[in-house]
Amino acid sequence: MTDSESASISSLLDGLCHRPVNREGRYTNVELAALVRANGGEITHTYISQLRKGDKDNPTSRTIEDLAAALGVHPAYFLGGRCDRLPGEPAQWRxxxxxxxxxxxxxxxxxxxxxxxxxxxxxxxxxxxxxxxxxxxxxxxxxxxxxxxxxxxxxxxxxxxxxxxxxxxxxxxxxxxxxxxxxxMENLGVNQVIMRAAEELPSLEVRRKVLVALARALRPEVSSDEAVEQALRSGAAEPGGHRT
CATH class of the missing domain: 1.10.260.40 (lambda repressor-like DNA-binding domains)
Structure with a gap:
């Protein structure tokens, strides 16, 4: 783990203890540990203190889940994700x-x-x-x-x-x-076409034929020629659009 990642884990937990989202007033380490245990988790106030200070930086996914549940946030928050937890949403290691x-x-x-x-x-x-x-x-x-x-x-x-x-x-x-x-896209070879096109931009006519072929393959039930033509005309009319 990099120093920045280690600092973020400790600072996020410390910040939530100082400014909880689910109550007024700070959480002490003892209070938070008691809340985790009341919810069925296992943690000590000493370990919470070590996490907040950055002395420990490698909790298990279960510890992350337990702390998040007690603090009213999503476990993903401790890994750079969102804070809000939707009602009834599963929020555990997948x-x-x-x-x-x-x-x-x-x-x-x-x-x-x-x-x-x-x-x-x-x-x-x-x-x-x-x-x-x-x-x-x-x-x-x-x-x-x-x-x-x-x-x-x-x-x-x-x-x-x-x-x-x-x-x-x-x-x-x-x-x-x-x-x-x-x-x-990889299976259809589209990614390769994109890479080749970036190296050598094909003419408008070639691009039209490629798009029509792709549109017909993906939506054979729909007449795609006019839709592709409109997309090409729109793209060519935009600032910086290429006309060949």
Missing amino acids: RDGLRHLFATVHPSGRGPYTPEEVALAIGRDGRYGAISASYIRELLAGTSEKPRLKHILGLARHFGAPAAYFFDVVLAARIDAQLETHRV
Whole structure:
């Protein structure tokens, strides 16, 4: 974990204790620990003090969830995400999120990363400590449900996702939709066309034919020629639009 990440965890928790969103007046470490335990969690006031001071910086996902519930915020808040928690919203470690990233995020032309590859990459990064391939398998299978913060950050960085993705179902839905779009575009060869077009801008006629072909493939039931022509005319008329 970088110094800035460590500071953000401690400062966020300390800030919520000084300025709670769910009550008037500050939380003492003893009061917060008692509230966590009353909600079914396990934490000591000493550990809370260590987290607030930055002496400890690697809580488990369960600790993050318990602190968030007691303080009336979303667990994602402690990982750079949103603060508000929607009524009835699940707000806990999402094993399915990790499984989805394994299934969908990998280099073009090959299959998913193996747990060994991910463990090696996180270890080489050096900022998030070591993680074993066997432990990653346990997280995927659900036999381990309480990853520590550094492991969460390392996994998120490897797959290029915000760490809050693993807790926030709303954010996850947006990212999963983007991943699905990227997957379809990759399978259709659209990404390659975009990259080639950026290197050498084709003529307007070529662009029209490409767009018509894509529109017909994606919506065969709709006459797409006129819609594509309108889009091209609109784009060409914008400031900086190219006419060839």
